[in-house]
Amino acid sequence: MFHRGWLAAAAAALVLWAAAAQGAPLEAYGKLPTLSNVIISPDGATLAYVKELDTKRVMVAQSIANRQVLGIINITDSKVRNLQWAxxxxxxxxxxxxxxxxxxxxxxxxxxxxxxxxxxxxxxxxxxxxxxxxxxxxxxxxxxxxxxxxxxxxxxxxxxxxxxxxxxxxxxxxxxxxxxxxxxxxxVSRQNDSRAEDWVVDDAGNIVAESSYDEEEQHWKLEIFRDGERTTVMDVPAPIESPSLEGLSEDGTAVIVSLPGNDGNPTYKQISLKDGTASAWAHAEVGFGGVITSLKTGRVTGGTRLTETNDYVFFDPHADRMWRSVKAAFKSATDVDLESWSDDRMKVVAHVFGTDYGEGYFLVDMTQHHASPVGPAYAGIDDVAPRRWIEYKAADGRVLHAYLTLPIGKDGKDAKNLPLIVMPHGGPHARDYPGFDWFSQALASRGYVVLQPQFRGSDGFGLDLLTAGYGEFGKKMQTDLSDGVRALAAQGMIDPKRVCIVGASYGGYAALAGATIDTGIYRCAVSIAGLSDIRAQLRYWRWPRNNVDARSDRFWDRFLAVGDPDDPKLKDISPIKHVDKVSIPILLIHGKDDTVVPYSQSDDMADELKDAKKPYEFVTLRHEDHWLSKSETRLQMLQATVKFLEANNPPDPPAPPTPVASAQ
Structure with missing residues (x-):
């Protein structure tokens, strides 16, 4: 149990972080995080993190005891993807x-x-x-x-x-x-082996297992290494989804393999390194969505439980107690995410989000029963908008869920007749995540309700929801979004005449489809790196042809319910083929360095809109990739989006300040 002083320290952190009032400048949301990748060394003595300064970005290592900077690297021109202690x-x-x-x-x-x-x-x-x-x-x-x-x-x-x-x-x-x-x-693996794709290494640095994929046979194979010999212990058909090597068992005597399950949840097997026999994994029934593997030992130590919030389960009782105690310290938080902890689990870095806490990193010292603020991920944001998990029904009766972010200062009871932004996620076989979301928070700070539906085709909620999206591009996947609009309108929360759609990647496609296919719902649409021409996108992904592994091609054929990029059905779901139906303003935003959805997808759409004399704007993000990895262009995107939304779907004017009675 935590002492009261722990929670008092967490509350005091809010005062330390208070740097802005409600409605922080867009720069606070739009630039890369002020603080990110916060990790603690294995001995618990040093913190490392990435810090965004006014003119540069640095990686810092800093002593916890005396806050002495032990090292600093200028990484201004780098796109940071991961930071870890060796x-x-x-x-x-x-x-x-x-x-x-x-x-x-x-x-x-x-x-x-x-x-x-x-x-x-x-x-x-x-x-x-x-x-x-x-x-x-x-x-x-x-x-x-x-x-x-x-x-x-x-x-x-x-x-x-x-x-x-x-x-x-x-x-x-x-x-x-x-x-x-x-x-x-x-x-240390075999050279000139074109099929090998993953390995498991034990504590002593020996390769104990290797997986490979044979494209000609469309089979996944697992070999284990014993006494210098390789033995095949699994050989299974895998035309699309393949098994995965998760790591070693807790005692290091077996390899843990996850196989695609019939219900969408993986089936776990353990393969003995002694004799290659397969058996059910002892922890398979714990009920988690993915495993946690120690990078230091290669052994599976726990699993993740991710629904509307983050949670974890650890097999070691001490580790599990430590995590439950950390969560209990921030019991009123909307979400608590484990970022890093020392080898003895006595010092923990947690990322906390909630209206009582704002958002930011805490260093939790289990020996002192104390939580100290490390700092906010987004400096300058004091008030955060409330975010909650809601349920609604699609037109065909399917139960769907969504994250709903209300404008700052609204608690749901006083949320009436407000403007709405529908924000579908990318993928589409992906999902939105709990915790602080900078994009939805930025829009909510401007007075908008933000709806992030987990529509059919989303991943992470079971096989039924995922497969329900197969062949439903521009169809039920799209109407799942507009059904969410109708549900909020029926509650009186939003004004159905003041709704726009904003999305990136697949979400950008959905925004364009909302302007061209499922029309009559939105006042405007913002597509960020969105697909407009499905046929052209499939051709882009398939050239140059990957003869070693075409699983991705087969996945998209199945998801789109087509046989090849020339299938005429693709015209029906490609927004660029329905520009004549556009009756609302469209904002196109795209990075020139996008290697996932090429810049031409927006450039060609802009040409078609121009030729058809439809209302549109086009913003090019120079030297930006698919993930908005640079501060300058990410902020450029956010500023252009907010300016466009405020012009085409104005939020309510702010309420006048409450008069303060003068002293008599």
Whole structure:
């Protein structure tokens, strides 16, 4: 149990963070987080984090005891994807870059790069640099394809990570071993194996399992390593969904494999490393959506429970008690997310969100029963808008859920006849997540209700909801959104004549479909990196043709219920083919460096709207990717969106201030 002083410290943090009144400037929401990637070292002595300053972004390592800065790197021009500790003095920073390396054929892609930084020596190095055991005519770049996994072997810090190498200029996956102590790097998996895709490494740094995929047979195979021999222990058909290697069992004697389940939840098996036999995993019935694997040991330590809020279950009773205590300390919070904790679980970094707390990071010291504020992720935002989980029915009776964010100062009882923004998520086989969402919070701060439906085709809520979206692009997936509008209108919460739709990626497609296919619902539409021409998008994804692994192609064929990109049904669901039906203003926003949905999807849509003399605006984000990874262009997107919404769907004017009686 926590002492009262703990909660008092959490409340005091709110005062420390108070930097703005209701309706913070858009810069507070639109720029990259002021503070992110907050992690604690294994011994609990040092915090590391990414800090956004006025003119630059830095990675910082800082002593917890005396707040002394132990190291700092300028990463202003980097797109940070991950930060982790390899040991108590060494950090691993993963970034990405949009590029087409010299000598390769194809189009520009997003490549992941990794480097280490030692807080004592201040030395930096690329992880996949100077690989020592390459065969002739083999090249390698510092491109990683997975999360680095540190091990301590004979006193050395050794990193294992999937990476890409190029025998005969053809990219293959391999497992690399990087001994940071000895400054040596080598490939430890078989070279020239084009089918291998994942590996499990034990505490001693030995590969104990390898999975591979055979595109010709459309089979997934698992091999285990015993006494220097490879033994195939699983060989299953996997034309689309494949099993996954999750890691080692708690005692390290088996490999945990998740297989696609018939109900949408994975089925877990454990494969003995001694004899290769498969059996049910002891923790399979705990009831979680995904596993938590220790990067330090490779062993599965728990699982995630994600519905409308974040939660975790840990198999070690001590760890599970520690997490329950942390949650109890912030019992009135809307969401508490575990960011990082020390090896002994006595120091925890939690990201907390709720109207009683605002949002930000806390350092929880279990020995002192005290929570100290590290800082807000978004400096300058004091008041946060209330966000809750709601339920409504689609026209065919299907029960759907959504996140509903109300304008700041509204509690639901006084929310009447308000303007609404419908914000469908990307994917579409994805979902929205609990916690602080900068985009919906920014719009709510301007007086809008924001609805984020988990429409059919969304993932993370069971197989039934996911498969219900197959073949429903522009159809029931779209009307699930407008059914949410009708449900809120029936409650009197929103004004059905003041509704706009805003989305990115698939959400951008849904915004365009709301203007061209499911019409008559919205006053305006904002498409951010959205698809307009499904046929052109499928052709983009399929060139150059990947003859090694076409599972993604088969997935989209199934999701769209088509046989190939030339299927005439695609015209019916492509907004660019229905520009004649547009009767509302459309804002198109797209990054020039987008490698997922190409810039041409918005550029071509703009041309069609222009030729048809339809009302539209087009904003180009220079040097921006699909994920809005840069502060300047992310803010540019938000400012353009809010300006467009306020012009075409004005919010209610702010209420006049309450007069304060003068002293007599």
């Amino acid at each position: 040991d108590n003095q060494t950090l691993i920073l993963t970034t990405s870059v949009t590029a087409l390396p010299r000598g390769l054929t194809g189009r520009r892609q997003e490549y992941m790069l990794a480097q280490s930084f030692n807080t004592q020596s201040k030395q930096q190095r690329a992880l996949l640099d100077h690989v020592g055991n390459l065969k002739e005519d083999v090249e390698v770049m510092n491109v990683v394809a997975g999360v680095p996994q540190p091990r301590t072997i004979d006193g050395h810090t050794v990193i294992f990570v999937k990476g890409i190498y190029f025998p005969n200029n053809v990219g293959h996956l391999a497992l690399f071993s990087i001994d940071l102590t000895a400054n040596s790097t080598r490939i």
